[in-house]
Amino acid sequence: MTTQKWILLAEDNPQDADLAMRALAANGVHEHVVVARDGLEALDCLNHRGNFKSVSTENPAVVLLDLKMPKVDGLAVLHEIKTTERFRNIPVVVFTSSREEIDIARSYQLGANAYVVKPVDFQKFRDAVKEVRTFWLNFNEPPPVLTSQPSATAA
């Protein structure tokens, strides 16, 4: 059984979320994009709980993760994903305004798969989003889904 691939966009700023969505749409992408407005929502989404019960039970194809978010910040979400067995393989692309060395270093330390600085120029912004999407959804071969693993929801 194949389900539709989907993208988790963790972004607290509505304008940035809107611009990102427009960028994805402008590239003729039709994948399902779920927006989480803080770190807590991002984790709820991955766990299909709270407001995200209806979200696909599959893991997202890629997570676009902002760093500076209220409640639980991006680095904490990244840590949670990379230390949880069933999320560990989800590609995480840090998508942030910060070019600070400390942010870049921490992100890679926690296991980020890529780090992209949001360009100010909208054209460049659109290109960046497009490249990320194309790479992770079209070119990148995702890890095999472990079916032999007994699942709590299998019954």
Next chain:
Amino acid sequence: MKKEIGILILEDIAADAVRINHELRRGGLNFSSTRVETRESFLSEIEHHQPDIILSDHGLPSFDGFTALDIVKEKCPDTPFIFVTGSLGEEFAINTFKHGATDYVLKTRLSELVPAVERALREREERRRRMEAERALAETAEGRYRRLVERCPDALLVIHTDDHIAYANPAAVKLLGAANEKQLIGKNAGEIFQPDPWDTLLDQVRRQHRQKSRCSFEEQKLFRVDGNTCNAEICATPTVFDGKPAVQILAHDVTDRLAPREETKRSDALKIAVFETALDAIISICPKGSIQEWNPAAERIFGYRHDEVIGRLLDDLIVPAALLEIYREGLANYLATGAGSLLNRPVELKLRRANGEEFPAELAITHHEGPDEEQGCTVLIRDITERKKAEQALRENEERFRMIVEGVKDYAIYMLGPDGRVTTWNSGAEAVEGYKAEEIIGKHISTFFTEEDIKKGIPDRYLKEAETTGKAVSEGWRVRQDGTRFWSHGTITALRDEEGKLCGFSKIAHDMTQSKRAEEEIRRFNVELEERVRKRTAQLEAANSELEAFSYSVSHDLRAPLRHIVGYVDILKVEAADKLDDDAKTHLQTIADAARQMGNLIDALLEFSRMGRTEMRRQKVSLAQLVEDARRALRPEMQDRQIEWKIGPLPDVEGDPVMLQQVIVNLISNALKYSRPRKKAQIEIGSMKSDNKTVFFIRDNGVGFDMSYADKLFGVFQRLHPAREFEGTGIGLANVRRIVHRHGGRVWAESEIDRGAAFYFTIPTGVKEGSHDNAKMDSAG
């Protein structure tokens, strides 16, 4: 020829010993010396060779002079000990004397060595003589008389008029068959003499006393305590014993009358022997004063032969003219009354030798009674010249020491009795403590202490410590006579007599207030300094962390709104294209350009801030290589342009290659930018020596700038040209200055409008990051 002097030299430096030996030889001393440098060899020399004098260095690698001195004082206290040292402070000098060193000589003034050695040896000789004199002195008249009585071969008894025996000499104990004198003391004389003869004897004595006649020897039968009897010749004379009238009895054993002449002969022989060999002059004179006996000692002392003096008047010969009157009066008085001031007790006076020299003498006169022809006096005269000299030397020594002590002005030197009360006071003490001698002598040491210290019992604790350990170091605030305080540093030393009994303390103290104050000042200053450094560091750290937080939030939050402006302008342009006229489109473009420029400025500012915060990695950097790399990187900006490059030799420097690359790129990029209007740009890069420093320069023929704005050139966001002519953020030269400063260098520029510009900078080689902190503060302020 004089005896060879044995000299022991305690010295670790052989060359110094050679110099000492040379000096001694040069001084004409007849000596042999041995050099030692360890405790073992020193001890061995002292024990086996008994040196005459010791010359000692102060500090030796394994031994020290003071310890050596202590050993000498214990093992051979007579041996002079002279410190021969390299340096000598006042305190050390006092210490050497306190320790009992004989003298000290500086190695830099070895010419003083021979006089010091000779003086020490002379003093040792004097000391020896003095001790002999003192030993002789101990044999006082009393001792002599006691011995005479004790050793007298004839029995001597003293019997109080209540008939009880009060004294018996050993001969009497023997004669009367007693085991000891206790058996005789207190016994009734009637038991010894039988009552009748005793009463007769007493009567005779009383009569004798009244008539002043001489007693005569009478043979008596004595009853011994062991029950036997013996015969003795008795001579009884009245006397006073223990303050009570008594009879003195001399008893000569005549039990064995078989060899009476033999006895007499032996007795005469003994008298003659004493007369001939006595060290004192023994002279007999008749009541008129003419000499009858003159023994060899008298010949020696006065320089007159026996045959020269017999029959002559004694006063003519030996009494100095000044004393003649007194002497004659005394003699006349004696002849008239039988009593004389000189009789039976020794006196000191001046007498005269044959050569006219006067000398101190001790004189005792005994009167002997008898038939007229036997009457007269025996005069015993002792020459005490040597003893007087010894006493004089002792006094002089004391005087010299007193002079030293008095001469020391900076040190309070005084003595305390065993009870801690002041007994002596030098002028240094007066200067330091403020008391005059008469005000303080007899006062307790606690007078100098503060109330608090006295309450804590500190003065007594110091005395106790000195008494038990030999000395106590006393340090603290003391009170002067006028109530002011001073910081005293001193030593209390216990003084003990030969038997080890405490006879007082010496105290040497120095006013250390100045250095104490200075020390406290320094300590307080250091504490303040540390506190200031700590505060400053904390401020810097706070500023830095604020700066980091600021950059961080700029990085995150300031760019988002710009992105939104640019994004939505773009969206508007696309989605509302048909509703917008050309003017509106231009305005939208202006909005987007402005936002984009602001994004660039923020990025440049963050870069500038990062430059101040990142760690420097120093290494050898080739400036020539950096220039090459920069020209390659800037190639896009050189397209379609005519540029004449003039690049001189460039040395290597020490620095951070990444940062220095930025400096070079910035300066070359500026030169390219501002020479753009020229048809043919000329850019010169090189270095020159100035004041021992290497100065690098980059010169162009561009538009230049007005020197009156030169100080603004290196400020953040400072631009001297409109952005529409020359693009840029206004951060480039600020970055150049920050980097050069962090390398400890200097940067400046020279220009004239339209005549090009020249930028200069220095990078010191091998110097630490000089103005790192300043550079960091630049971005905070």
